[in-house]
Amino acid sequence: MTEIIYSPESPLASPRAFGRAVLADIKAVFRIGWQLFVRNLVVQYRQSVLGYLWLLLPPLVLALVWTVLGRAQVLRTQALAVPFPVYVLAGVFLWQGFVEALNGPLQQLSAVRHTLAKVRVPHEAFVVAGMGVVVFNLAIRLAVLVVAMWWFEVPFRVTLALVPLGAAALLALGLALGWGVAVLGMLYSDIGNGLSVGVNLWFLITPVVYVLPGHYARYFNLNPVTPLLTTTRNWLLLGALPPAPGFWTVAALASMGVALGWLAYRLAQPHLVVRL
Amino acid sequence: MPLITVSQLSKKFCARLRTSLWYGLRDMAAEVLPWRPRRQARLRPHEFWGLQDVSFELRPGEALAIVGANGAGKSTLLKLLNGLIKPDGGRIHIRGQVGALIELGVGLDPVLSGRENVFVRAALLGFSRAQVGPLLADIEAFAGLGEAMEMPVQFYSSGMVSRLAYAVTVHLRPEVLLVDEVLAVGDMDFQRKCINHMLAYLAGGGAIVLVSHNPYHIQAVCQRGLLLEHGQVTFAGTGLETLDRYFATQLQAPGQVGSAVPTASASRPVVIRGLQFEAQGAPAITNGCPLRVSLAYEAHHAIENVGWAFYMWTNDGLTCVTGGLRLEPVTLQAGHHQLACTVVDLPLTAGEYVVKAAIFELHSQQPLALVGWEDAPVSLRVEGSIDLEKNFQSMLRQLVTLNLSWHN
Numbered sequence: 001m002t003e004i005i006y007s008p009e010s011p012l013a014s015p016r017a018f019g020r021a022v023l024a025d026i027k028a029v030f031r032i033g034w035q036l037f038v039r040n041l042v043v044q045y046r047q048s049v050l051g052y053l054w055l056l057l058p059p060l061v062l063a064l065v066w067t068v069l070g071r072a073q074v075l076r077t078q079a080l081a082v083p084f085p086v087y088v089l090a091g092v093f094l095w096q097g098f099v100e101a102l103n104g105p106l107q108q109l110s111a112v113r114h115t116l117a118k119v120r121v122p123h124e125a126f127v128v129a130g131m132g133v134v135v136f137n138l139a140i141r142l143a144v145l146v147v148a149m150w151w152f153e154v155p156f157r158v159t160l161a162l163v164p165l166g167a168a169a170l171l172a173l174g175l176a177l178g179w180g181v182a183v184l185g186m187l188y189s190d191i192g193n194g195l196s197v198g199v200n201l202w203f204l205i206t207p208v209v210y211v212l213p214g215h216y217a218r219y220f221n222l223n224p225v226t227p228l229l230t231t232t233r234n235w236l237l238l239g240a241l242p243p244a245p246g247f248w249t250v251a252a253l254a255s256m257g258v259a260l261g262w263l264a265y266r267l268a269q270p271h272l273v274v275r276l
Numbered sequence: 277m278p279l280i281t282v283s284q285l286s287k288k289f290c291a292r293l294r295t296s297l298w299y300g301l302r303d304m305a306a307e308v309l310p311w312r313p314r315r316q317a318r319l320r321p322h323e324f325w326g327l328q329d330v331s332f333e334l335r336p337g338e339a340l341a342i343v344g345a346n347g348a349g350k351s352t353l354l355k356l357l358n359g360l361i362k363p364d365g366g367r368i369h370i371r372g373q374v375g376a377l378i379e380l381g382v383g384l385d386p387v388l389s390g391r392e393n394v395f396v397r398a399a400l401l402g403f404s405r406a407q408v409g410p411l412l413a414d415i416e417a418f419a420g421l422g423e424a425m426e427m428p429v430q431f432y433s434s435g436m437v438s439r440l441a442y443a444v445t446v447h448l449r450p451e452v453l454l455v456d457e458v459l460a461v462g463d464m465d466f467q468r469k470c471i472n473h474m475l476a477y478l479a480g481g482g483a484i485v486l487v488s489h490n491p492y493h494i495q496a497v498c499q500r501g502l503l504l505e506h507g508q509v510t511f512a513g514t515g516l517e518t519l520d521r522y523f524a525t526q527l528q529a530p531g532q533v534g535s536a537v538p539t540a541s542a543s544r545p546v547v548i549r550g551l552q553f554e555a556q557g558a559p560a561i562t563n564g565c566p567l568r569v570s571l572a573y574e575a576h577h578a579i580e581n582v583g584w585a586f587y588m589w590t591n592d593g594l595t596c597v598t599g600g601l602r603l604e605p606v607t608l609q610a611g612h613h614q615l616a617c618t619v620v621d622l623p624l625t626a627g628e629y630v631v632k633a634a635i636f637e638l639h640s641q642q643p644l645a646l647v648g649w650e651d652a653p654v655s656l657r658v659e660g661s662i663d664l665e666k667n668f669q670s671m672l673r674q675l676v677t678l679n680l681s682w683h684n
Contacts, residue, residue, distance in 0.1 A: 001371050005367065009310070010307045010308075010309075013311075028402050031404060032400065039392075043388060112383075118378055118382045119379075120358050121401070264308070267308065268304040271300045271304050271362070273361050275296060
């Protein structure tokens with residue numbers, strides 16, 4: 001029979017028991033998260049006429065717009081090894097994945113805050129379900145990108161096999177920061193408001209639609225998204241194997257951040273529920 | 277061995293939103309520093325105890341009623357038992373799975389059908405599709421929604437939502453069931469079904485914590501009760517005793533009607549100042565004795581053509597037993613005066629009752645002054661001797677005693 005004890009002490013007072021409880025829950029969290037993800041996919045377009053076409057439309061429209069802009073040569077700044085529209089599309093799609101992972105936890109948890117306040121459910125499952133949507137969306141965008149690469153006759157190189165690793169590192173960075181954003185954002189609405197402003201500024205200092213300027217590369221690399229995005233895009237389009245400086249450090253820190261964020265949210269959860 | 281052991285449970289809340297957010301941040305930071313000594317017993321500025329030093333045990337087969345006014349801490353206690361929030365003092369030890377029937381519609385997806393929602397709801401409670409599949413037929417039969425199971429939940433009435441959510445939760449067979457006023461929205465048939473289910477569940481070794489103001493539900497299900505007032509347990513006894521005590525706390529003392537009643541004015545020409553009961557020719561109010569009922573009023577100016585009435589209710593306020601209505605025109609004099617009458621032969625069986633009274637305009641039948649309807653009614657205690665007849669009356673909850681002449 002399950003035995004549950006609720007007391008004021010911090011779960012970290014007995015770290016082993018805390019670790020065991022987290023590990024015991026992980027399986028259930030992923031199982032529930034998967035069911036919620038499937039539910040979300042089913043529900044998402046049930047009230048829509050175009051239905052699942054909406055999954056494909058935004059990246060397709062974006063691809064078309066950049067193709068037209070590329071043909072018009074309005075944004076070309078310098079010679080690139082690949083057609084400019086493909087370069088920008090790869091950058092934008094990866095950036096969108098990062099931003100969705102960053103926003104995901106707060107968005108998912110805020111959307112169900114009434115449920116979280118009344119029903120005992122594993123909060124992490126909603127974040128897992130949200131990350132499922134992020135991965136799914138990124139996969140669709142990358143599929144559109146592959147079609148664009150074929151259209152622009154960009155060769156498919158062996159480094160494509162490494163793209164999932166780069167994308168995972170990018171999403172991990174988004175999620176690691178997203179956990180922190182969620183813990184604070186569930187309390188203070190300033191965090192959510194500030195995030196949308198911050199993301200727009202962040203976009204400008206990340207080489208998404210422009211090439212990393214040689215003179216300032218050192219400063220741009222301080223932005224943790226830069227090495228992950230640049231490396232993944234290189235693996236996608238250029239076949240350049242060596243990752244950008246800082247890639248492994250940021251990827252390792254991001255992975256640790258995901259785990260720490262998960263634990264931090266778990267500790268914060270009862271204090272958040274009181275204030276929902 | 278008890279399924280639930282609660283010892284000296286306390287929970288504090290902050291009355292100011294921004295301060296509460298700041299405390300939340302500090303409490304979260306404190307979780308990361310477990311070695312730092314905590315001072316939970318101390319209230320910080322603007323904090324108050326939502327629950328303080330609550331202790332009880334619940335064994336298999338027992339049902340506990342939690343009774344109290346709004347804000348007494350009932351929902352906080354259920355949230356703590358459900359593990360939604362964390363205690364600031366004391367401890368809860370639960371052996372077994374907990375199922376909670378709190379705000380039943382929450383968590384259901386309005387766009388999905390009833391049947392799809394069964395799986396989603398069960399998933400949220402940690403059950404896979406494979407585990408729920410074999411229970412589906414029973415869940416559908418219990419919910420009794422028929423073809424509506426295929427309909428999106430957004431088209432359900434609140435009663436239908438309750439049926440669905442109740443059916444899912446109870447069929448997942450938790451050892452402990454937390455129930456918070458959820459039966460109120462169901463129809464009589466569903467309420468009866470739930471009560472029967474709860475009794476069977478208790479007989480099967482489950483335990484129930486029930487928050488309700490409905491005497492029928494408490495009487496039918498709960499052997500034990502706790503009365504919460506301002507976060508503290510002020511009474512523990514049987515379910516019915518707890519209800520009686522709760523209703524008694526809701527009453528006004530005889531003769532003293534609402535100290536906050538304003539003085540009579542042009543816009544409020546009459547106010548009721550008191551309602552008194554007095555046994556005539558007897559030391560105490562008992563069944564069959566003559567009872568004088570006096571209603572003290574204050575009138576701003578003389579008012580003609582008014583009527584007045586008083587009604588005697590069971591002390592849960594649900595059933596009106598009897599009363600008196602004077603439809604002959606009466607004139608209210610300006611100033612402080614009384615209206616009075618005598619109940620010649622009080623028919624009430626010994627016990628606790630409440631009385632509500634009204635002064636009204638005869639022509640329009642609009643009330644001029646009320647006591648007991650929008651505010652607390654006035655209590656009336658009918659004394660009785662402890663004998664066999666009284667025991668039968670208590671057992672049957674008999675309200676009226678007839679003045680009989682037996683012929684053989």
